[in-house]
Amino acid sequence: MSTGLLVAVLAGGEGRRIGGGKPSRLLGGETLLARALRLARGWSDEVRTVVRDPGQAAGAPLLLDDAAIAGPLGGLAAALRFARSHGHEAVLTLPCDMPFAPPDLPGRLGTAIEARAAAIAASGGEIHPVCAMWRRDVLDRLDAYLATGRRSLRGFAETVGFIEVDWSVGSLDPFFNINSAQDLRRAEAMLLR
Template identity: 50%
Template structure:
């Protein structure tokens, strides 16, 4: 891993979802449903920028571990195309380091209606990197007001 900052983009279904965002916005690949649309757009953007991998992160997981990229990158062996975060026995395929080489398989699977990130990861070869949850699961996501209240309480 090098010490230079990698470019950061936001992938969204429509520009209205990110109004006011000052950074680079890439729109979901049209014609594909679900998270594979965003992943394909991010991978294509990265490949055009000369990168060979993409770290994907969701916008609703505020407690991601600081060592996420380093540990995923360390696990990304030459024969592995995806390193996935895991905790408490669960995979978190949206928190993953993907090689841009997965694009042909992604396109083929999406064309066949196979839209699962986990399924794609298994098809191209993946490794899970597990994080401890003793002090709380760093991969909890906040989708409701109740989730937010629970997260705020955990911070206190």
């Protein structure tokens, strides 16, 4: 377990495709948020749930998204500011809708980040910028990135410099994410395998 690492569970999306309230959706009798927090607490003593509205995750230690920045970049901005003010060297972002994230995520990303500003998980030929480790110093480059009008995590990672860390996809993509009721049913079926 790392004390220099802040794990930020991203749970601030509206979840429109699933009918709202994504963090509280049940998978295997446990909410998506509870599953993510359980995993995150195994990685660090410092875990925060990052939301746009406190009602999205009642009872969890919260950070509020930077309201001026749309999407997950607003969550990363809030987490980076918290990390800087509390002496954490890095932030690991984990979305609440990736219930099968691999247990070795922080170890592999942490090893890979070495001389880079960020390390991003990848699988099946795609990167997953919401599942990444970021050095807290990337915060110094955020305002310049925002001034370009861009708001994507991927674009920010390209700006600061990142390394891609690939996981194999067997019968299960460890970065499968839940966006719809159909995805939730697929995830339930995966639990039964």
